[in-house]
Every structure is written in structure tokens, then in C-alpha cells.
Amino acid sequence: MKVYIKQISDIANECLIIECVEVTPDVESIRSYALTKGTTLTGSMDEQIYQFNLSDVFYFEAIDERVFAYTKNKSYELKIRLYELETAYSDKHFIRCSKSFVINLMKLDSISPALNGRFTAHMKNGEKIIISRHYVPEMKRAVLGGK
Amino acid sequence: MDFKTFFIKKVMMSFFVSITCISAAMAVIGMIFEPNTRFGYEVFLSPFFFGALASLPLLVKYSKKELSFKQTVIRNVIHFVLLEVGIMSFLYFGEMLTSISKAISLGVSIFIIDLTVYLVLWMNDERTAKEFNNALKRLQNDYGADE
Numbered sequence: 001m002k003v004y005i006k007q008i009s010d011i012a013n014e015c016l017i018i019e020c021v022e023v024t025p026d027v028e029s030i031r032s033y034a035l036t037k038g039t040t041l042t043g044s045m046d047e048q049i050y051q052f053n054l055s056d057v058f059y060f061e062a063i064d065e066r067v068f069a070y071t072k073n074k075s076y077e078l079k080i081r082l083y084e085l086e087t088a089y090s091d092k093h094f095i096r097c098s099k100s101f102v103i104n105l106m107k108l109d110s111i112s113p114a115l116n117g118r119f120t121a122h123m124k125n126g127e128k129i130i131i132s133r134h135y136v137p138e139m140k141r142a143v144l145g146g147k
Numbered sequence: 148m149d150f151k152t153f154f155i156k157k158v159m160m161s162f163f164v165s166i167t168c169i170s171a172a173m174a175v176i177g178m179i180f181e182p183n184t185r186f187g188y189e190v191f192l193s194p195f196f197f198g199a200l201a202s203l204p205l206l207v208k209y210s211k212k213e214l215s216f217k218q219t220v221i222r223n224v225i226h227f228v229l230l231e232v233g234i235m236s237f238l239y240f241g242e243m244l245t246s247i248s249k250a251i252s253l254g255v256s257i258f259i260i261d262l263t264v265y266l267v268l269w270m271n272d273e274r275t276a277k278e279f280n281n282a283l284k285r286l287q288n289d290y291g292a293d294e
Contacts, residue, residue: 093286093290105283105286105287106287106290108283110276110280110283111276111279111280111283112276113269113272113273113275113276114216115216115219115220116208116213116214116219117272118213119272119275119276132213133213134213139279140275140279143279143282143283143286144278144279144282
């Protein structure tokens with residue numbers, strides 16, 4: 001696929017146009033990724049497409065190659081990989097805490113020790129997520145380093 | 148966690164905590180059972196030796212993959228059994244265990260020391276969690292996170 005970048009002066013007119021013969025999952029993935037670059041995300045729930053604020057997301061979870069975003073009361077399936085979310089939103093206080101979870105530090109209430117050098121993340125909605133010991137130093141750097 | 152990090156952070160930390168606790172246990176047990184026995188300088192080496200004997204079974208806890216809660220508990224139990232069997236066997240075959248009461252008090256001492264090591268590690272994690280939680284609140288206040 002050819003990629004063209006054209007610089008314009010008005011930020012309000014910024015847009016991404018994909019010209020394709022068929023809307024494949026890859027194209028959907030690019031579309032979803034582009035949409036998530038703003039402050040809103042696009043996800044599906046009960047075969048309906050919804051837009052929701054990134055700041056409302058408590059955490060992202062990967063289950064069997066599928067990625068879900070969890071807000072206070074709802075969960076949406078996203079067409080994007082967990083590592084892409086982690087990379088895209090690391091500057092928005094989203095951080096990987098285990099192989100399957102990326103959590104929103106702004107929605108984290110506290111952490112407490114668990115067995116074997118691991119910690120438990122207590123989210124503000126009352127859910128508990130295990131922080132893998134592998135990701136503990138990175139989380140400490142992100143919070144204690146003032147990132 | 149790679150083996151080198153595991154060895155330095157876990158085994159060596161346990162080694163030094165064990166030395167402290169074994170020295171204290173030796174003094175208490177000695178004063179109770181053989182208060183009139185006197186030793187030479189070589190006795191100062193025994194906490195190091197028993198510290199190593201107490202710390203090496205920790206290797207059973209090493210795993211490249213993160214252990215589940217159940218696996219962690221099982222390995223902790225295996226570790227404790229290895230600890231008791233290792234030290235008691237060494238003392239028994241070295242003809243240093245001369246009575247049942249001595250064996251029981253030593254067994255209880257090992258249990259208390261093992262528990263103390265876990266307590267110290269737990270307290271260290273508690274301190275980390277407290278530091279993290281304080282920094283997290285500051286970060287959330289700075290960025291105006293909702294409650």
C-alpha cells in the first residue's frame with residue numbers, strides 16, 4: 001500500500017483517507033488506530049460501534065488475541081493490539097502492568113503487595129488486577145519518576 | 148527475572164537476614180540449654196555456614212515464568228521442608244542434635260526465622276507500595292484525575 005503524507009496549515013482539517021479495494025481487518029485496524037489518536041476510542045459492543053473517551057477507560061485487557069477496553073460499567077472490543085495501545089497512550093498515563101493488561105494510572109486507586117514480589121492494583125471501580133513483578137520497576141519509574 | 152538478579156536480590160538478601168536471625172537464635176538456645184559452654188572465635192563462622200544452608204533452598208523458588216498464587220504457595224512449602232530437613236539432617240549426622248527437646252526448639256526456631264524472612268520481604272514490599280501510592284496521589288492531583 002502506498003503512503004502519502006501531505007502537510008496542511010489548518011489543524012481542524014487534519015484527516016486520514018484510506019483508499020482501498022476492500023475493507024480488510026488490516027484496514028479496520030489502521031482506521032481504529034487513527035481514531036484512537038484523539039481523545040476518543042472506537043470499539044464494538046453487541047455488534048454495535050461506539051465512541052468513548054479514552055479518559056473513561058480503567059484498563060485494557062487482551063484475551064485470546066482480542067482486546068477489550070473497560071470503562072466504569074461497559075466493555076468494548078477494540079480492533080487494535082495491546083502493545084499498540086501501550087505505545088500510543090504511554091504519554092496519557094496508560095501503562096502495562098502484566099502480559100494481558102494495560103491500566104490507566106489516573107484510574108488506579110492504590111497498590112498493595114501480593115505474594116512473590118508481585119503487587120495488586122486496586123482500581124477506582126473496585127476491580128483488582130495483578131501487577132506482574134516483571135512490570136513493577138517500569139511502573140515505579142512511571143509514577144515515582146513523575147512521568 | 149533472570150537468575151543473576153534472582154540470586155542477588157532474593158538469595159543474598161535472605162542470606163544476610165538469616166545470618167542475623169541465626170546469631171540471635173544461637174544465643175537464645177545456647178543460654179537456655181548450655182549456658183556454661185564456651186566457644187572459640189571459629190563459632191562466629193557458623194552463622195555464615197548456616198545462613199548459606201538456609202538460603203540455598205531458596206533456589207527452588209526460581210522460575211523464569213511468573214508463578215501463580217498456588218504454585219508460589221507450593222514452592223514456599225517445599226522450600227520450608229527443604230530448610231528443615233537440610234539443617235536437621237546436617238545437625239543429626241554431625242551428632243549435634245542430642246535430645247528431642249533440642250530438635251523441637253531448633254525446628255521451631257527455623258520456622259520463626261523463615262517467617263521473619265518473609266515478614267522482612269513483605270515489609271519491604273509494603274514500603275514500596277506506600278511510596279508508590281503517595282507518588283500516585285501526587286501525580287493524579289497534578290493532572291486533575293477524577294475520584
